[in-house]
Amino acid sequence: MPPDPSRFERLALQHMGAAYNLAFWLVRSRNDAEDVVQEAFLRAFRAFDGFRGDDIKPWLLAIVRNTAYRWLAARRRSANVVSIDAALFADAEDDPPALQVASDAPNPEDLLLRAGERDGIDAAIAGLPPVFREVIVLREIDGLSYREIAEVTGAAIGTVMSRLSRARAELRKVLGGTLARGSSDAV
Amino acid sequence: MQCERVAELIGPYMDGELEADDRRFVAAHLDDCPECRRLLEDYRSVGRLVAARGHEPVPAGFAGRLSLALAREAAVRHAETGMPARTDVQMRRPDPASVDEPPVRLPRRLTSDRLPTGWKRWTALAAALVFACVLSATAASWLTERSNQVARLEQDLMSAHVRSQLQDLPYQVASADTHTVKPWLVGRVDFAPEVRDLAADGFTLLGGRLDYVGGRRVGVIVYKRRLHFIDVFVWPHGAGEPEAPSPAVVNGYNMILWTKAGFTYAAVSDMNGAELQQLQGLL
Numbered sequence: 001m002p003p004d005p006s007r008f009e010r011l012a013l014q015h016m017g018a019a020y021n022l023a024f025w026l027v028r029s030r031n032d033a034e035d036v037v038q039e040a041f042l043r044a045f046r047a048f049d050g051f052r053g054d055d056i057k058p059w060l061l062a063i064v065r066n067t068a069y070r071w072l073a074a075r076r077r078s079a080n081v082v083s084i085d086a087a088l089f090a091d092a093e094d095d096p097p098a099l100q101v102a103s104d105a106p107n108p109e110d111l112l113l114r115a116g117e118r119d120g121i122d123a124a125i126a127g128l129p130p131v132f133r134e135v136i137v138l139r140e141i142d143g144l145s146y147r148e149i150a151e152v153t154g155a156a157i158g159t160v161m162s163r164l165s166r167a168r169a170e171l172r173k174v175l176g177g178t179l180a181r182g183s184s185d186a187v
Numbered sequence: 188m189q190c191e192r193v194a195e196l197i198g199p200y201m202d203g204e205l206e207a208d209d210r211r212f213v214a215a216h217l218d219d220c221p222e223c224r225r226l227l228e229d230y231r232s233v234g235r236l237v238a239a240r241g242h243e244p245v246p247a248g249f250a251g252r253l254s255l256a257l258a259r260e261a262a263v264r265h266a267e268t269g270m271p272a273r274t275d276v277q278m279r280r281p282d283p284a285s286v287d288e289p290p291v292r293l294p295r296r297l298t299s300d301r302l303p304t305g306w307k308r309w310t311a312l313a314a315a316l317v318f319a320c321v322l323s324a325t326a327a328s329w330l331t332e333r334s335n336q337v338a339r340l341e342q343d344l345m346s347a348h349v350r351s352q353l354q355d356l357p358y359q360v361a362s363a364d365t366h367t368v369k370p371w372l373v374g375r376v377d378f379a380p381e382v383r384d385l386a387a388d389g390f391t392l393l394g395g396r397l398d399y400v401g402g403r404r405v406g407v408i409v410y411k412r413r414l415h416f417i418d419v420f421v422w423p424h425g426a427g428e429p430e431a432p433s434p435a436v437v438n439g440y441n442m443i444l445w446t447k448a449g450f451t452y453a454a455v456s457d458m459n460g461a462e463l464q465q466l467q468g469l470l
Binding site: 009013018025030034125137139140146164178 | 194195198233237242243249254264414415
């Protein structure tokens with residue numbers, strides 16, 4: 001029997017904000033993030049029968065994350081692809097070739113996005129490698145526990161811990177001046 | 188040096204992820220070491236800055252697009268998994284609300300004490316039997332003919348509904364306004380079906396489209412409830428089409444056919460039968 005769409009929708013749509021945010025920080029494009037979340041939610045919906053747990057959030061975010069990384073890999077591949085034929089005759093098991101072609105050139109909106117974040121917190125997060133970016137976003141924005149972050153990222157808790165430390169140290173270095181003001185306010 | 192060890196633990200310390208022993212160790216060190224206190228303060232500031240950034244806002248209309256994509260996926264899966272056997276679906280779904288077909292009535296078992304004993308009675312019985320056979324055969328063929336026609340119609344309706352779910356949009360004119368959908372339909376079919384706004388009852392009017400069912404052009408009014416799309420087909424009543432509301436389940440889709448004011452209506456959806464009946468009652 002196909003899974004009950006209304007039950008899945010009820011559980012999954014409340015995490016749409018977190019899902020979109022994670023996808024956005026990983027693929028760094030609003031359009032792509034939207035596609036990633038949609039693809040991830042459809043994947044999750046198809047696999048929903050197999051979901052046995054009480055909290056859907058880490059499971060759902062893990063699917064979003066995996067989809068985003070597949071997307072990034074496809075975009076990297078397509079960066080070298082010039083001919084449309086090569087994309088069209090790509091391995092059928094892979095992501096749809098149309099997406100590889102489409103994600104090639106940054107659209108005006110994404111260029112604007114990048115111009116707007118030359119400094120400040122956005123630029124600092126964007127400057128981190130994706131594996132650091134995701135842990136800091138999941139921890140500080142979504143408030144996930146280490147165990148949950150480990151579930152989302154498929155890493156051991158110790159790895160989550162060290163990546164988070166590296167991410168914080170890196171952000172502290174980049175944001176140095178901003179932080180001095182922030183901490184003097186706080187103290 | 189202690190500070191190196193503390194630098195590793197300070198994140199988990201502020202995140203409340205340390206065991207009691209480590210927590211005490213870090214707390215004690217922080218009391219003595221202004222350098223590590225500054226580190227903790229900086230990490231907290233970093234955390235506040237990132238947290239203040241918040242979720243990247245979801246684009247306008249995204250939730251709706253996501254719902255639509257899920258509904259379409261559900262319809263496709265429904266069509267694929269529901270196809271092989273209709274009884275299958277009912278057997279695996281014991282929910283009474285979703286079972287619309289009346290139970291099959293089995294003939295009562297003949298018992299020997301009811302049978303007449305004399306040969307005259309046997310003759311009478313035989314004659315009655317032959318008469319009954321002829322009668323029932325005639326009735327049966329008439330009924331079969333009629334039910335075949337209805338069954339074909341139901342198959343047609345189910346296919347049209349599934350086909351529409353495979354398209355990008357299950358409607359050609361999108362409007363929640365009955366005064367938009369009705370004129371659009373009237374301009375394209377040779378009759379004027381009624382289009383009702385049922386938003387107050389939880390059925391959102393999405394729009395209308397044309398379809399081809401039972402060898403004729405029909406109007407379709409598309410409603411949505413939660414994730415379910417409901418097609419309401421309408422055309423001028425034809426001979427042999429059900430008059431009283433007659434529910435059916437075809438390949439797992441619920442369907443109700445009925446006649447009202449000279450039109451045959453057919454509501455088709457993957458929504459449960461009880462809610463479909465509610466819609467039928469409103470139209």
